[in-house]
Amino acid sequence: MNPLTKLGVPVAIVFIVVMLVVPLPSMLLDLLIALNITGALLVLMVAMFIHRPLDFAAFPSVILVMTLFRLALNVSATRLVLLDGFAGKVIDTFGHFVVGGSLIVGLIVFAILLVIQFVVITNGAGRVAEVGARFALDAMPGKQMAIDADLNSGLIDEDEARRRRAEVHAEADFHGAMDGASKFVKGDAIAAIMITLVNLIGGLAVGVAQHGMPLGDAVATYSLLSVGDGLVSQIPALLLSVATGLVVTRAVAEEDMGTDLMRQITARKTPLRIAGFGAIGICLVPGLPKLPFIIAGGVMLLASSRIVDGNDEIEALDTHPETMPAPDSAEQLAAEIRVDPLGLELSADLIDLVDARSGGDLLDRVKALRRKIAGELGIVIPPVRTRDSLELPPGTYAITLYGVEVARGEAPRGTMLAIGEAISSLPGQVTREPVFGLEAKWIPTEMRHQAEGAGATVVDRASVMTTHLADIVHQNAAHLLGREDVRLLTDVVKRSHPAVVEELTPTQLSLGEVQRVLKALLDERVPIRDLVRILEALSVRASTSKDLDGLVESARAALEPALAAPYLSGGTLHAITFDPVLEQRLLEGMRQTEQGATVVIDPETAQHVLLTLAHLASAAENQNVQPVLVCAPQIRAAVRRFVRAAVDRLPVLGYTELNAARTVASAGVVSPLGAGHELVVGA
Structure with missing residues (x-):
């Protein structure tokens, strides 16, 4: 200055x-x-x-x-x-x-x-x-x-x-x-x-x-x-x-005051004409000088004849449709068919959840959820478009992904969700908690203290919806990571570590190949917050091979200390393992396909393994611990594809990825069955 x-x-x-x-x-x-x-x-x-x-x-x-x-x-x-x-x-x-x-x-x-x-x-x-x-x-x-x-x-x-x-x-x-x-x-x-x-x-x-x-x-x-x-x-x-x-x-x-004043006064012909004829009409009063009023009225009438009325402008637009975007123009149609990546639809009686005047704080919670997920997964999810829907039944909400409904839940007005074993004596609508499927009941709001006194966990409607939305985002994080998002993330890394990004892309890997690796990590619920180490690992691996599984395993190796950390309980990791004989059979049944490594075993063994894993995982979750499946690093990716369809919530780690755990407790062992004819599973 x-x-x-x-x-x-x-x-x-x-x-x-x-x-x-x-x-x-x-x-x-x-x-x-x-x-x-x-x-x-x-x-x-x-x-x-x-x-x-x-x-x-x-x-x-x-x-x-x-x-x-x-x-x-x-x-x-x-x-x-x-x-x-x-x-x-x-x-x-x-x-x-x-x-x-x-x-x-x-x-x-x-x-x-x-x-x-x-x-x-x-x-x-x-x-x-x-x-x-x-x-x-x-x-x-x-x-x-x-x-x-x-x-x-x-x-x-x-x-x-x-x-x-x-x-x-x-x-x-x-x-x-x-x-x-x-x-x-x-x-x-x-x-x-x-x-x-x-x-x-x-x-x-x-x-x-x-x-x-x-x-x-x-x-x-x-x-x-x-x-x-x-x-x-x-x-x-x-x-x-x-x-x-x-x-x-x-x-x-x-505009400035003079422009606004003249535009608004001269916007219509009728007021000017009435004022002009009124001034000329005053000349009929005996004794008044006529010339001043004739001049004033004439100026008004002349001004009214030289302006375009607002209705004339509308007619002009109608007669020249090219001045307005046509309803079926490419721009208009493109705007109408655009879908929101993530949406939350509410029935008409749930609008109070977003009305701050009635105490609704759902929008604030969704906003905080975006920050929370960014800190957990390392991605910035798109804004959640919240709107009402007359097609939903009363007390219902729906979560959409790219315009397609992927989840639906209930949140009746005037109720709270009670979760626990002591809810049978409470009045209300029986249901299941939408994320973990636990037995629950929608009880009247005034019964909250009674339910808490009985040992039940009571959650308000907005928390239920936010938790459900967070779970859907975690499940579909890979689908929400677009090419533009990857470019934004790499640009952020480039500001502090320019050599890492410049060496990797586009020389060794294209932005699309980096996106595939990041999506694969998110698909296994591995956070990509430490993007610098991920890109460094990809740069080393890409110099010898661009195989997707190899790139993903290299990135996981760089993140090794953080892979087991989310599943620790007091420093202890609860692991489900394969019997050595079964693990050897899985290793021998490894096959390479266009989709990556897969496991080739007979249908009976496959069904037995999946049912056993589902049972062991459910038993561990009932004890409030998060189990993980641990296997040899060579078959980890193939086993993940194998178990994903039946036990999607079960993480799969390699033996070399357990360094973060002080102790490893057994949550069960999957034993083999007799071998039969072979079938490719998990392709």
Whole structure:
């Protein structure tokens, strides 16, 4: 910032204070009076050309500074009038020429200006500023909720939401400041009356008592100058009052005041025609001069004939359809067929969950869920588009993925979900918890404390829906990771580790191949937060082979300490293992296909293995532990494909990926059956 700009205002305020105590020469006073009038005119023009009040956010401070400047000029002028009987050419001209040298005329003009400023403009602007401040404060919570709703629905991003919140606070602060600043304008009008009365009485006293002048000469010398000083100060005061009224009554618009005013007044022909014929009709009144009304009416009629009515514009658009996008245009159809990656649909009676006025906080929870998932998985899921659906039964919600419903649940209004073994005696609708399938019951809200006292876990509806949505996101994280998301993630890594990204892509692997690896990791619920180490591992592996399984295993090796960490319980890993004989058979049955390595075993053994794994996993989960299937690293990827269809929730780790566990506890062993004919399983 220019030092002169930075110091200009403080120096000017110090100079104003000095003016209150130090006499000024008449020539300098003339210059300052001219500057005062010009500055007030400039403020008025700025107020007329702003689009919204916040465009002139410094206006309350401008009012204070200019009011103080004007009062300092009054003090300096009063000092010169009483001491020298002359206060410069400007005040002398206003006292003699503008009012014709008549004290009575000067006082009447001064009084009229005071009435216009004090009674009309200042009072009205003060009232508008007071109401505007009150409305701005009352509207703040609603505006904040609207911003949060737009953010949660994906209409705006975090930066835009932050900008809008700052604008809401600035608007409230501005209207509050204007409410106080309007009091300065009102006080200035009162001070003008008092200063003028003091000048009149003091001038007569000085002229008659001190200088022995006749009363007529004293009036001509001192009183007219006092009136001139009052008029000189009231003109900029009136301009500033008008500017105050314009700012506080200015609504948000796209154009300046003059453009808006002319466009809105001339928007329709009918009002102008009625006003024109009305003015001409007044000419029929006997005794009135006809020429002024004929001219005024003619101007109105001429203006009405030269503007295009709003209805004419609509007809013009209808006759020129190319100016509007056609309903079947490519752009319109593309906008209509666009699907949201992730959606949450609510039945009509569940809208209270998103209504902040009734205590609904579902949107805030979904917003927090996006941050939570970003921290857990290392991906930024797309905004969750929340909308109501008349097709859903009452008390029902649906989760959609790319426009296709993938899950549905219930959340009856006025209920809470009780989970546990002690819910049989509680009234309510029997159901199952949507994520883990536990027995549960929708109980009335007033029964919450009774259910908790019986040992049940009670969850509110919004928590049930958020948990269900989080589970769906974890299951489908790989589907939600798009090519553009991968580019964004690699760009973030490139800022801190440019060599890692530049060496890997596009020289060794394309962005699509990196995406396939990341999707494979997410498909096994492996977080990709440590993207630097993943890309480094891919770069090393890609120099020798671009096989997908090999790339994935290399990335897993880089993340080895973090693979078992999510499944530890007090440092203990609960592992399900294969019998060595069965594991050897699986190793011998390994086959390579286009989809990757698969296991070739007979159907009876396959069915036995899958049923046993499902039973052991369920038994471990009932004991509140998360089991994992542990096998040889060579068959890990193939075994994962094998068990995924039947036991998708069961993680599969290699023996070399257990370093994070202090102890490994057995959660069961899968034994073999007799061999039969072979069948490819897990392709």
